[in-house]
Amino acid sequence: MARPLLAQINLAALRANLARARAAAPGAKVLAVVKANAYGHGLTRVLPALDDADGVALVELDAASTLRERHYTRRILLLEGFFEERELPELSQRRLATVVHNEEQAAMLERAVLPRAIEVFVKVNTGMNRLGFAGDKVARVCERLANSPSVAALRLMTHFARADEEDGVAEALAEFDAACRGLPYPRSLANSAGVFRHGEVGGEFVRPGIMLYGATPFPFDTAEMLGLQPVMTLRSELIAIQDLKANDSVGYGAQYTASRPQRIGVVACGYGDGYPRGAPNGTPVLVCGRKARVAGRVSMDLITVDLTEVPEARVGSPVVLWGEGLPVDDVAAAASTVGYELLCALAPRVRVHVTEVGRVDLEL
Numbered sequence: 001m002a003r004p005l006l007a008q009i010n011l012a013a014l015r016a017n018l019a020r021a022r023a024a025a026p027g028a029k030v031l032a033v034v035k036a037n038a039y040g041h042g043l044t045r046v047l048p049a050l051d052d053a054d055g056v057a058l059v060e061l062d063a064a065s066t067l068r069e070r071h072y073t074r075r076i077l078l079l080e081g082f083f084e085e086r087e088l089p090e091l092s093q094r095r096l097a098t099v100v101h102n103e104e105q106a107a108m109l110e111r112a113v114l115p116r117a118i119e120v121f122v123k124v125n126t127g128m129n130r131l132g133f134a135g136d137k138v139a140r141v142c143e144r145l146a147n148s149p150s151v152a153a154l155r156l157m158t159h160f161a162r163a164d165e166e167d168g169v170a171e172a173l174a175e176f177d178a179a180c181r182g183l184p185y186p187r188s189l190a191n192s193a194g195v196f197r198h199g200e201v202g203g204e205f206v207r208p209g210i211m212l213y214g215a216t217p218f219p220f221d222t223a224e225m226l227g228l229q230p231v232m233t234l235r236s237e238l239i240a241i242q243d244l245k246a247n248d249s250v251g252y253g254a255q256y257t258a259s260r261p262q263r264i265g266v267v268a269c270g271y272g273d274g275y276p277r278g279a280p281n282g283t284p285v286l287v288c289g290r291k292a293r294v295a296g297r298v299s300m301d302l303i304t305v306d307l308t309e310v311p312e313a314r315v316g317s318p319v320v321l322w323g324e325g326l327p328v329d330d331v332a333a334a335a336s337t338v339g340y341e342l343l344c345a346l347a348p349r350v351r352v353h354v355t356e357v358g359r360v361d362l363e364l
């Protein structure tokens with residue numbers, strides 16, 4: 001028997017979430033964001049479930065090239081663009097669209113002599129203050145790029161700093177509109193939070209990421225409220241049970257001490273698998289489909305849970321760390337982080353099963 005830890009990837013859920021994105025942004029082209037190995041789900045694994053997307057967006061050139069080698073023919077957008085001039089021939093040959101967010105990239109494109117011109121998304125800084133041109137530079141850079149033989153088509157984009165907040169896009173939208181006034185190019189503005197506000201945000205291309213994987217981009221609206229289904233379910237089993245006496249403690253640093261006789265379940269999953277080490281006592285875990293709580297410090301290979309509410313639990317009982325029945329967002333909140341981080345952190349040693357509609361189809 002293999003170590004029981006397993007990440008199930010449900011492609012039917014991913015398809016449903018993609019349909020949700022399409023429905024929320026009618027008329028827009030959907031670029032599915034698949035950076036960080038499809039948010040930890042495995043880019044080549046999830047690809048079959050993205051055939052209804054108009055393209056994908058990511059930051060890794062090697063992954064983009066792999067997609068072309070696997071005969072992915074739709075649009076691929078590099079969200080940070082290129083980093084060196086010598087990458088440009090590869091972008092050109094592989095028909096990769098690129099973000100241009102600074103003067104250096106614009107100058108490299110102007111200098112380059114390429115076999116085929118490249119589609120360019122000019123990034124406008126609307127208050128995130130990480131990447132992008134200041135509003136008053138946008139018209140000029142567009143003019144330069146429009147005249148460059150290396151540029152096939154221009155698009156305008158921005159990335160909101162506060163799309164998850166109630167009044168978070170109005171100011172940024174006004175800045176974007178002012179920066180792009182009179183420029184006749186298609187636009188891309190919305191991440192997942194923006195997709196749910198598409199009526200307000202607009203744009204010809206949307207860039208949903210986290211919602212495709214069934215987690216929420218918002219602090220208060222849950223994935224379920226948004227009609228999203230979890231794609232990754234991280235499953236394991238109890239591999240030992242300890243009976244504690246009052247005042248016995250468990251794990252490194254004795255971070256949990258029993259106040260009365262208590263059963264503790266030991267789960268095969270730890271931070272070496274991507275479970276957050278910061279998950280404190282009380283973090284939810286499902287055992288036999290019922291809510292139990294982390295008790296004691298998360299270690300590399302194991303976590304320990306209080307079985308008081310699950311008297312039927314035995315060695316071999318099923319455990320869900322997150323996914324079906326336990327939103328990754330709930331675990332993330334307990335660990336003071338976001339679902340994005342937990343999903344991206346799934347470790348390479350975790351076995352993965354790809355399923356459709358709950359049925360295990362193949363192991364990759």
Ligand SMILES: *Cc1c(COP(=O)(O)O)cnc(C)c1O
Pocket residue numbers: 033035079159190191192193207208209210211217
């Ligand atoms: C990651 C990313 C997205 C997707 O964001 P989500 O919140 O996961 O939907 C969209 N656009 C850009 C530029 C990104 O870097």
